[in-house]
Amino acid sequence: DFLQALDEVQPAFGVSEEELQQVVQNGIMRFAPHIDVILRDGALRVEQVRTSTRTPLVTALLHGPPGSGKTALAATMAMSSQFPFVKLVSPENMVGLSEPAKIAHLNKVFNDSYKSPLSCIVVDSVEKLVEWVPIGPRFSNGVLQALSVLLGKRPPKGRRLLVLATTSNRAMLQDMDLQQAFLAEMRVPAISSVRSVEHVLREVDLFNGDERAHQRCVQLLSHVGLRSSRDDGEEGAALDESGAPAKTVGIKKLLSEIEMARLDDDPADKLAAALQFM
Amino acid sequence: DFLQALDEVQPAFGVSEEELQQVVQNGIMRFAPHIDVILRDGALRVEQVRTSTRTPLVTALLHGPPGSGKTALAATMAMSSQFPFVKLVSPENMVGLSEPAKIAHLNKVFNDSYKSPLSCIVVDSVEKLVEWVPIGPRFSNGVLQALSVLLGKRPPKGRRLLVLATTSNRAMLQDMDLQQAFLAEMRVPAISSVRSVEHVLREVDLFNGDERAHQRCVQLLSHVGLRSSRDDGEEGAALDESGAPAKTVGIKKLLSEIEMARLDDDPADKLAAALQFM
């Protein structure tokens, strides 16, 4: 009845546009060059699936720290593919499902995709899909195996499929021999440079155009441990000027701290403090 | 039928005022400055949810030793939000439920909350909700995963949600990668200073206004290992004057010891003895 319920909401064959747009609620800000690199890479994979007859199945893994924007980026790539079948598989839609029901759902999405000549499936938060917890460790081997098999299963003749999966725990996938199921990988780093934060501040207009307030904030931010020289995603961006590992913050958390700061009398100070004690 | 029973008692949409008031049976005594800090922080989070469009979901974790007042504080914050949907999720209401029923209940509360424009959910005693026991260790991975997913699931467009969770075992949440699911944290320390105990003694009027008895009691208390100089929650309050870790007592246990002492011929002595041998 769960699957039935799903069916009622959206046709098996078609694009779950709304669902995908919801996970990109705050849009994609191009706060650093690597964002463009990732999006271009995604476009190339879309092209490969569309054109090559020898590789009807392409699977890619987007990995990076919590809140770095993986889901938003994968959803954006999927939507821009313009494929007739685009679908998001997310643990959020499976809360409370039994293991067999989860597997059945996964299986159904893949089987549905085989009915369309060109399809794209976003498999979000693989580590939650398999119910991973480091204590034990425990996880659903059933879901893991289903995923592993489906990621390697060629679509039937004449059908082509792009799978974009996301995870914040790539190490776990390696330990489980699941990482080798992907043909390609894309790293989505967290923000570690003042320049990126600055870009975001302007885009959300925290200071309502007050340039002095903005500059003061940037000044404060240069002391919280973020890199001030290079761009995010660049070679060596994991270290700050002194060679120590740079502080990082995911775009998701950064946006939340900014909104919290907005309520304060001194947003610049509040934001710097929040990043300081992260 | 369990969920049905729940429905009969209280409408899915609405405030479970009574339930919340019951967990604050002895009120909130402002025995130390940090109590006000915590309450102010809570009010700020309520404000963030009410006003910002970029952060429709805010999740905070109240953590501290057993009996330090976490549940009473979270319930108080929730009630003062005045949100149209306020709900307490507590292991006490789920005794005997199977794992799937617990997950279904959790899921239902969150789904119900999405129907209200502004909602607040108190998730009490996370370590008991997930049935944690350090031997093994064992726990319900199903409940844990459901919680982890629900804490990260954005409400639908136009809906906003504040989640206040409590735990006396923050270390366990870290080990389970669950702590990273919270956007904010609030520490609720136990009482470690004589000054706080004194405040409580006056508020519950243990000596019926007999000031000499009160002073004698305070005198006795200064030898049981509590701090006598600084306030609770202050920087450095974890150590006593000699630099040793200060003795601590949760407000919950303190109130019980006072009631026990009240029955004694010499309440001051009885209370000091109880705190001494804690």
Next chain:
Amino acid sequence: DFLQALDEVQPAFGVSEEELQQVVQNGIMRFAPHIDVILRDGALRVEQVRTSTRTPLVTALLHGPPGSGKTALAATMAMSSQFPFVKLVSPENMVGLSEPAKIAHLNKVFNDSYKSPLSCIVVDSVEKLVEWVPIGPRFSNGVLQALSVLLGKRPPKGRRLLVLATTSNRAMLQDMDLQQAFLAEMRVPAISSVRSVEHVLREVDLFNGDERAHQRCVQLLSHVGLRSSRDDGEEGAALDESGAPAKTVGIKKLLSEIEMARLDDDPADKLAAALQFM
């Protein structure tokens, strides 16, 4: 149908007098001063529940070695409370129940108690209730969690509850974080002094008033490793005169050995031999 069967035997609301009396089959002998101390402590807890409005729930744990008399003492305290609702929860009544049925039974007893203004529940042999076995270790986490939650659940407004639990394995409760669920503890030691054994011998009249036989027996007992100087329960009673750990025997096993000896031609000798090789 199990719970139904229980209902038929005894009304949910009321005192299970008979069941409680059965576990005190051989009465309470005041063979050492600490027995009175324990009983007085119990009476005080009864008073606290009866009178204080701030502590409607008091939970106490009686712990001590196997056969030291924990169950008999807890049952005696419960019966003397004269509360309208007094109930024994024992693994003996739950043999063969499934885990959910055990939890349902526990839950029902607590819920029944909330209907009475004053209630007392004896939870016997916690280590067996949770099906603890040191190999593995294994236990029923479901029962453990239910117990843990119920021991912390405040009765509804106007209701008051005293819970007396017993265990011969306090270390296990600590390992499981269950011990911290109790507001108070009472230690029930085994017999380690000749004086206590002597008291019991007279009370059960092993020698039918033959004082010389009695004296000879006491003489023999002074060589089996029991303490001959101090009383049980006194400070330092765990060691004998030479500083070695004193031999101990639970009152339950002592009564059995005496009955065995009674059948012998030379009861004094038989009893001494039995205690010697323990």
Next chain:
Amino acid sequence: DFLQALDEVQPAFGVSEEELQQVVQNGIMRFAPHIDVILRDGALRVEQVRTSTRTPLVTALLHGPPGSGKTALAATMAMSSQFPFVKLVSPENMVGLSEPAKIAHLNKVFNDSYKSPLSCIVVDSVEKLVEWVPIGPRFSNGVLQALSVLLGKRPPKGRRLLVLATTSNRAMLQDMDLQQAFLAEMRVPAISSVRSVEHVLREVDLFNGDERAHQRCVQLLSHVGLRSSRDDGEEGAALDESGAPAKTVGIKKLLSEIEMARLDDDPADKLAAALQFM
């Protein structure tokens, strides 16, 4: 339906004489003095249950190496009690039962026993009843717990019960805290002296009265590693003359080897060889 089937075969209330006799197929041979000691001990326990009002429940454990005669001895004691209710609980009657059915069966036997004023239950091969296997280790905690509780459960007023349990793995019972559930223990050693074997040889008349053949056999046996000086069960019988651990053989296996030898041309030689290579 299993329990129903059991009922049809034998009335719940009564003596399962036939079943008991079957396990003593080869009778009890008094091949060494300790056999009499064990039987006398058993008789004393029967007497204690019959006469003392203070110990309505007596539980004893017969333990010893595989095939040493534990089951035959326990069954013999039970049959000679002449109690109106005598029952054998054996894993052999429970092959293929689920864990709950096993527990239900155990529980039923004990409950049936409570209906008789005097009862005796033989619980055979406890290590198999609990499905113990040293790898893992694994076992049925459900059966273990049921047994542990039933062994401590006093029969109702006016009813008395003797429980005789057997095991070839006493160490396991200790590891499981189950051994402490017994009030008494009886050790059943294997045969380690030539004298005992000689006794058995005569009783089964291996040489059809041919005394010379018998003497030659005894001569041969004195070189296979059995003790030639002291009796079995005596102090120090575990070591042979040279102080090395003596060879031992259970009465069960000895009887089988004798029957095997009987088919041989030279029974004396065959038997000695069999014992040699054990």
Next chain:
Amino acid sequence: DFLQALDEVQPAFGVSEEELQQVVQNGIMRFAPHIDVILRDGALRVEQVRTSTRTPLVTALLHGPPGSGKTALAATMAMSSQFPFVKLVSPENMVGLSEPAKIAHLNKVFNDSYKSPLSCIVVDSVEKLVEWVPIGPRFSNGVLQALSVLLGKRPPKGRRLLVLATTSNRAMLQDMDLQQAFLAEMRVPAISSVRSVEHVLREVDLFNGDERAHQRCVQLLSHVGLRSSRDDGEEGAALDESGAPAKTVGIKKLLSEIEMARLDDDPADKLAAALQFM
């Protein structure tokens, strides 16, 4: 319905001749003296069961490396007993059965055997019956326990039973305390001498009577690591001339390699190469 299906194929009471013959597809070749020793030993056990009244149950374990001929030998012994009830219990007939169904099947076979005055049961591949795997390790404790109990259960009065079990993993049986359930053991070694291979070559007529080809093959075989001096099964046959462990090959694999070689242009060379790289 599975058991029902079994019933249809063969009557519960009777000999499953065909099934037994199938496992001896290639007959028993007397390629070395120990084969006769094993068969004579089996005949003796058959005799013991037929004649002795004191040992109505005899259980023997045939153990040896994979493919050494255990199943064929046990089946041959069983068929030559001429007992009215002869039955093969094999994992091959239980693929896909649930654990309870497997236990029920085992139990049924033993119970059926009790209806015949003389019975013989072959329990094949015990390690597979109990689903043993060294990783974990894991196995079916239910089947193990059932087997352990059934192997010790005396048939009812007047019934006699011979059980012949096989295993290629005797160490596992020891670790599981199952080996002690057998009254006797027979070792079935693999082939380690050229003489035995030679015997087999003649019997299957690999060279169609071409003696020179045969001699050349024997010549080649003397360099692949097999023993060239002593017979298999003899004292010291585990070592080759130089004292190193001799190469061994099971009769089953040897027969397969011979058939493979038969297809080759140069069978002698092919066979030697196959044995070389084993």
Next chain:
Amino acid sequence: DFLQALDEVQPAFGVSEEELQQVVQNGIMRFAPHIDVILRDGALRVEQVRTSTRTPLVTALLHGPPGSGKTALAATMAMSSQFPFVKLVSPENMVGLSEPAKIAHLNKVFNDSYKSPLSCIVVDSVEKLVEWVPIGPRFSNGVLQALSVLLGKRPPKGRRLLVLATTSNRAMLQDMDLQQAFLAEMRVPAISSVRSVEHVLREVDLFNGDERAHQRCVQLLSHVGLRSSRDDGEEGAALDESGAPAKTVGIKKLLSEIEMARLDDDPADKLAAALQFM
């Protein structure tokens, strides 16, 4: 109903040609001599099954690194056997099946094969069939045991069966004692020489006949760590010229990288870069 569904799609008795052809989508390219060796070996096994009466069951294991072509090769061998019953057992057709259903499916395929005089079964990706994951480790012991038994089960009289299994984790099969169930093994190595890549490049015509571009590419490839001297599969092919382990790439991944490179402006460079960073 799953099995029923299977039946509808393809008759139980017959060749699943289409399914087999699909897994050889890109054909078999003879890029190195060992490919021919493997195929010849397969043909020989087919012959053995067809002709010998002594070995009606032959089982072979194709093992090698991920993507080395195992499945395509096994399917090719099976199809060229021209046996009336040829069947592919693959985890891809069993996604979402319960363990009993998987076992039932396996069992059915083998039982179906017994109805044909000559049969060939391809058991693909054994490590996925048994749901192996190195964490824990976990796997389905039920499927493993079924496979182990079926691999050793002789077909009924007059029936012959060839089983070709594939795995990318031979070590796991060894740890599970499953490898010894195979009569033969075939190693399928990955590509490690420039010569093989060159062969593939020509066959897929990456440069549309532009020989200079091809030569430039070969030139570039000689610096990415592949061997430039010997052929794949040759003795010593695991090491490169300097004695270090050579870089390897599976034919499956190589074909995908080539298709990706085809989209690039400079395919030669792109391909070299891809192989460089592997």
